[in-house]
Amino acid sequence: MCTFLWGASFPVGKHALSEVNALTLVMWRFSIASVCLYLYTKYKHMPIPNLTPKQWAWAIGVSIIGVGGLNLGLFTGLEQTNANNGALIMALSPLVTSLIGSIAQRQFPTKGALFSLVVCLSGVLLVLTDGAFAKLLGFEFNHGDQMIFLGMLCWSLYTYLTQGISRWMPMIPYTLVGMLSGLGVISLMVLFSAEVHPLQESLAISRSVFGDLIFIGVFGTVGGYLLWISGVKQLGAANASLFFNFVPVFAALTAFAYGQQVTALQLLGMAIVIAGLLIPRLVKWQYQRLTVHNV
Structure with a gap:
């Protein structure tokens, strides 16, 4: 259910961007998620964490980079590329997070991680270059794909740093801090963006796009996270991270339902990425099973 909600958010967000600016969409997402998470903490009687000023600053700073950076890159990128490309790029996040961990701990990545890196990047580059790998020589990528890739890097860094923060801050309040931090950053950006008018855009949206915004805020954010x-x-x-591989699959199925184009090249790229992520883990699982059986 989680990966379905996250995957569906890509084409749903793409559809909403036909009527609202990316910054307006992100403001809706953060506002709805903040209200829902606040009500959830009250329902569960969760107290405000007792943290030092340094801990609060670190939690807010990491949230601004991760939550704000992800959403800014993702939804501004979706204005210039399609939902399937976005989901495919975001599917690299678990792999990039593990590589960041290897670099931070000064450990060489495992053979499985290197295999996944090469295969998954091949699948993603196949789609982003439309099969013309000569584009790599001139770094000719769609600007929207570049923005989503930067957003994915921000999210991967956030995921890695969150492992340390979770030792002294409960995850639900931390997520609420992330939503509020992101809302603050996006609000400042809207304030200095003359072409973005959230109130006027929100009053003029259709019922279907209003439903898109509610879906992304309630189900794609709060529901997916819980x-x-x-x-x-x-x-x-x-084991849970294996299910993340279904995000681009659900994104493609939802995009097809919305009438958005799904090309054979995108489907091939998805298959390569999923294979690159799953094969090393399946080999490791099979090896462990045989070891236990022999013992």
């Missing part, structure tokens, strides 16, 4: 926490608790982080 389902992810529940899944990780029951399956463990390693």
Whole structure:
């Protein structure tokens, strides 16, 4: 359910961008998510964390980079590229997060991680270059794809740093801090952007786009996150991360339902990325199963 909600958010967001600016969409997402998470904390009687000023500054700073950077890159990028490309790029996030961890801990990535890196990048580049790898020599990429890639890097860094923050701050209040931090940054950007008019845009939107905004805020953000926490608790982080590979699949299916184009090249790229992520883990799982059986 979680990966379906996250995957569906790409084509739903693409559809909403036909009537509202990317910054307006992100403001809606953060506002709705902040209200929902605040009500959830009150319902669960969660107290405000007792943190030092340094800890608050670190939590807010990391949230601005990760949550704000992700959404800014993602939705501004979707204005200039399609939902399937965005979902495919974001599918690299678990792999990039593990590579950031290897670099930070000064450890050489495992053979499985290197295999995944090469195969997954091949699949993504196949789609982003439309099969013309000669574009790599001139770095000719769609600007929207570049923005989403930067957003993915921000999210991967945020995911890695969050592992440390989670030791002294509960995740639900931390997520609320992230939503409020992102809302603050986007509000400042809107204030200094003459071409963005959130109130006028919001009053003029159709019912279908209003439904898109509610879906992204309630289900794609709050619902997806709470389902992810529940899944990780029951399956463990390693097993739960396998399901992240279904995000581009659900994005493609939802895009098809919306009437958005899904090309054969995108489907091939998705298959390559999913294979690159799954094969090393399946080989490791099979090796562990055989080891236990032999013992």
